[in-house]
Amino acid sequence: MMVLITYDVNTITDGGKKRLRQVAKQCVNSGQRVQNSVFECLVDPTQFAQLKHRLEKIIDKETDSLRYYFLGNNWKNRVEHVGAKSVVDPEGPLII
Amino acid sequence: MMVLITYDVNTITDGGKKRLRQVAKQCVNSGQRVQNSVFECLVDPTQFAQLKHRLEKIIDKETDSLRYYFLGNNWKNRVEHVGAKSVVDPEGPLII
Helix, strand or coil: CEEEEEEECCCCCHHHHHHHHHHHHHHHCCEEEEECCEEEEECCHHHHHHHHHHHHHHCCCCCCEEEEEEEECCHHHHEEEEECCCCCCCCCCCCC | CEEEEEEECCCCCHHHHHHHHHHHHHHHCCEEEEECCEEEEECCHHHHHHHHHHHHHHCCCCCCEEEEEEEECCHHHHEEEEECCCCCCCCCCCCC
């Protein structure tokens, strides 16, 4: 299933920048970064539970906002992109 | 239908900050801002077409990224929030 993860943190502080880097690192291991604080993660329910657990250990719940959007398996019909930084289809063929 | 709109622009420049303000203003007229560059807009297809047209006139397609996620009518089951800034249900009762 595709889970869209959006993360809001004030990156003016060094702590915030560090948390964003850590969140990005975890998400990129399970998907890809499509915008600065937006990640598309193709995971199964167990992988999602593990990822969620890791992310919620990183963030500061008093100041940071983390949202999950469950786009399901039919997610390709739910996404449209305009402008810079179009992204790779994680389920498409891998051409080496 | 619920459309999630995520917007990525480098707000270090004054032009970028201005575009983010303009995008936010358009989206907030049709929904709410749930994170700095993430907006949930409850719109019908005609309203969405109009909103999309306005947004794409604002952004700089060479540098900015705009993504639409169509969450459908069953969107409440697709969203989970953790941390700061929980938001109001736009379809919930309005208590004055």
